[in-house]
Amino acid sequence: MSHSLPPNHFLSLPRQHVSHLGVVPDTSTLAAHDFDVDVRTGFMPPSPPLSRLPPTYAIWEQLLDDISTKRFKLGERKDLNERDRNASETWRRKVQQMPILPITELSQSEVMLRRAHHVLAFILHTYIHSLPPSADATAPIYIPAPLSIPLLEISADLVIPPILTYSDNVLYNWELSTSEATQDFPNHIDLMQLRTQTTFTGTPDEEHFYLTSSRIELVGVTALALLRSIEDEAFVGDFLSLQRISHYLSQLVGVIDEMTVTLNDVRHGCDPAVFYEKIRPWFCGQDSRPWVFEGATKANLQEPTELSGPSAGQSSIIHVLDIFLGVDQFSHTHVPGGTTTTPAPPPPPPPLSSSSSSSSNSSHVVAVEKQSPFLERMQVYMPRHHRAFLNHLKQSPRSLRAIVMTPPPSFSPSDGSVCNGFSPEEVEVRKDLKVAYNASVMALKRFRDAHIRIATLYIISQARKAQHESEALQQPNMDSGSIVLSQGSSDANSDTMQCKGTGGTDLVPFLKGVRDRTAAAVIR
Template sequence: MMAPLIPVLRDFGMTAETGFLPAEVPPATLLNPYYEKWETILANLPAIIGDHRIRVVVDELPVLSTAHLRTCAEWRRAYVLLAFMSHAYIWGGTIPSERIPRQLAVPLLEVCEYLEVPPVATYSALCLWNFQPTTPAESTDHLEEMTTLVTFTGTADEKWFYLISVAIERAGAPVIPLMLEAIVAHYAGDLSTVATALHTFTKILDRITAILLRMYERCRPYVFYNHIRRFIAGSKNMAGAGLPNGVIYDIGLGSEEYRQYGGGSNAQSSLFHFFDIVLGVEHHPTDTTRPRDNFVHEMRSYMPGPHHRFLEDVSKIANIHEFLTSCRSDGRLSAPYSACVSALANLRNKHIHLVTRYIVIQSHKSRTLLGAERLLTSQTTSGTIIRSISPNNNPENEGLHGTAGSSMMPF
């Protein structure tokens, strides 16, 4: 069987070492003094938000041009700055703003067109392009050796929340070349190489799960839910929060229409989509009237364009599940495949536990703390947790949405 054309990572701005993280460490500032006003606001963003001055400060800005951005790293930095300012502008008042002013909207839309991302604070703005090692010699292998560049609150909790995702991306990066090689091995009939890759994949998934569980060390559920989460939210399905129509990106035409975008979410991580693709995992909505995988595929539109295209190319050649089916009687492959899928299921289960503690319990704490705690402790598998806290079984969860705009627990 002829091997397919395997995607070349560098063609998508990726490397075998860093995966979907940038190969070069994101810059801490835009060095061109032309952008000093943006950088000054971001350096003082928590204080400006805390003093309820964000809209006044932004309204006094000039409309800066993107013509002075040179490198891709600078465009990404500009995107981080503008996305954070835009979300702060929307959510930083006593009521949300339905309008993003020209000072932000004009350059934001230009930057997003260049980077092929929507004009909202995506996972890329919050995590992928928003970190640095604490010293130039250090790597992104250890959480304690990194810092977050921009936050809304200035809290250690918010910095840690983003860094967990950065560490997961770095830990999972080796899976990408590993499983691309496994796909090639399938076409050569090399069962041993595929099995070895699945064994390694399983170990990496276990490590990622351990990193995820470190969220509890420095990000307090109360702080996340009450002080951080609202700023990450987008403008989609936010009627209950005061944005029934979405937001207007005011570029000065006077005829702009409302737009709705989901906010930043780990569902926008290309790494987790890659895991599903190479293992042949499919997602089915609890609402059987909705098409399969529609939320999952929607989240790919929030990824940088090159990452989205990489996943599309991998989807065309992914064959590990097909290989398993063709040699199901051979335990050399079925056993490591089952172990790998079980490790992925365990990761998802731990994530549901985390969502329960940080969002579901916090949202009901004042009314139903005891009942919510039982949701976390009485069930142990991801399927039963979803059923036990779905809106169908707990009316208090109706209207509870994730930052990306999805209905929380059915997803």
């Protein structure tokens, strides 16, 4: 299978040295070649992602193959036996003993760098989460230099954190399962053609979980086309343009609702118990046990300051809808602790660097501000071209929300009569525009309602079940005559149960807050 891009594709051109990435991106155009957004596939690449690195990196691919074939178990599992422990320990020893490979051959190809990040990120998470639990809950986890150094270098080149991201799991983790697998996407995509390249567990549940997000991305392609049309009409700004914007917004409602239906379809192929117990733990980022990237200091590489696991909050299509509708002024204002802030500026680049990719007078590296709104921080984990696309939308001089909020000029402030040559029909167009805009916002709110229900089914309910089972095992034999009250049972039945998302948020309060703030964007 050929994975080469056309020679005129912007990702095929010589890569800009990363030291220049601190320059403000050109946001004067919405052209796909500037932002790696395809008219057929949106934020997903138009061709299947690279499935194998060059032979120089065969050891990395072999370690990934081992994950696929040997199916290591989570180190925290209670049913782990000696054979399981030996298998994962032998594999981790291979990681520790492999040579430190230079990334020179990869650095001129964005496609190869993406594959390398995908491979090493899966190895990283398998290495960490197959480790047996430590008696010290704060003991550092040491990532061996043969893994940490190339991962840090590749991440610096891609300007993305050295951890598994949504793009590793979804955007660059698919292939076509039909006879057209050697081709680009056809004009009309059968969403069921997709299959996943890499999983931790080999279960159809994990594949279905990833592909649900892939299908949402592809349904969202129609939304991107509508947003481009709306932006064109907003530039014209006349009476007929407002009518067309209302029409496009009405169509957008249907697209967002289709995305919601696709989200709900996750239940048809991914069992909640399998997800919670066997799949989700592999995604977890850094928690109370800090990750130490060995060899980073010696190689003059800066270690990251924050490492959140892959999250739906890293999906660019949802951020695009938020920003274009002006909902981000409401939905993106949550910070840890349940407070809100005024809308934040565009997020900084990822918290990592390489001496080979910085210059004496500039650096693309700053620490992620942990008090920034969560959804803003998640943009750091997106491919940098997609971040530039979001920044373009934020800087639009003619925002849709501002257009909708402009009062009808045809009403006289004193008596409500038509004036200045505007007809009653034109006044109605303004009213229709507000109705269509509000309908789009409410469609986005319904999507977030569905997300809350999915999170409750797959995480909250499963956490309650696990807690109840754990408490049942801890109950003393009643024949002993002792009675011990079960601790935390009221919390287990509460919506405020402290379940963390893979991005590190208190899941239910966060999701409900985003949903409620989305609804607050409705224009009264």
